[in-house]
Amino acid sequence: MTILVTGATGFVGSAVARRLLADGAAVRVLARAGSDRSNIADLDVQVAEGDLTDGASLAGAVTGCEAVFHVAADYRLWALNPDEIYHANVDGTRTLMLAALEAGVPRIVYTSSVATLGLNRDGRPADEETAVTLDDMIGPYKRSKYLAEEEVRRLVDERGLPAVIVNPSTPIGPRDIKPTPTGRMIRDAVAGRMPAYVDTGLNIVHVDDVAEGHLLAYRTGEVGQRYILGSENLSLSEILAEIAGLMGRKPPRIKLPHGLIMPIAHVAETWARLTRGSEPMVTPDAVRMARKWMYFSTSKAEAALGYRPRPARDAIADAVAWFRERAI
16 A cells, blocks of 8 residues: 655654554655655655646656645745745645545545634634634735645535545654744754743644544544644743753743734844845744634544544653754
């Protein structure tokens, strides 16, 4: 049985590929020419060179597969050209799903995100049914993932796409080579570069538990349904305190108001656009997101899939150990 995994050179995708290999599957991975393949260097996988923006390569990659795990995404909270994010996440997802339909792939697991879900104003953990609209999405990444998930759901309803949807929360752990936005936060906290914090909250989950959730969704998930793959809800101050304890130092005590950071974010973003530089240290969209407490419930995945994630502190410890090993 051959299973295609997109995004396997990245953080979540490589964890999914490893879990499938451990389950005895033959894994084919989609990888761009010239991409960093260090995350799959030690894996016995077949590599299909291609890109989400190249329909012909996707058609070739899905040929002969009994399942597709579409994990790849352009995960940037800021881009000089936001159209790149939409092109990869929305158009690429649509093209891959249509290619899988054409090839007769009988089972698909689509990796969405809790970014597409609604949030409760009172801070209660949200679930798969919490009301949300496109207007609630902040920034091109969230908007693109919302639209991509809508495309998958539309194809399920209209074309019978055999897709199950999973919505990881905030994965952390080993092999975050890029790193992701959350990985950058942990890396900076480990290095002592976060003397202050803002008042926000996240649902933290170990990347290997997210991979396990993908396998469970593949085995028993219901087509067209979505399942939150998370673990514990923690405030940012609690996350930083856990990291500080592991590093043997005191946690940051300065809590910065969002209103103080917003002008700095506007200046940083303007400078990045004027200089056509890299992603700013902080952006207005990031500040807007931080105003929300992104807490979620995994009750549906636990009841329907048998999903059992480990405690968040274990995920934090593994992430800290990995970044320390890389001598940041």
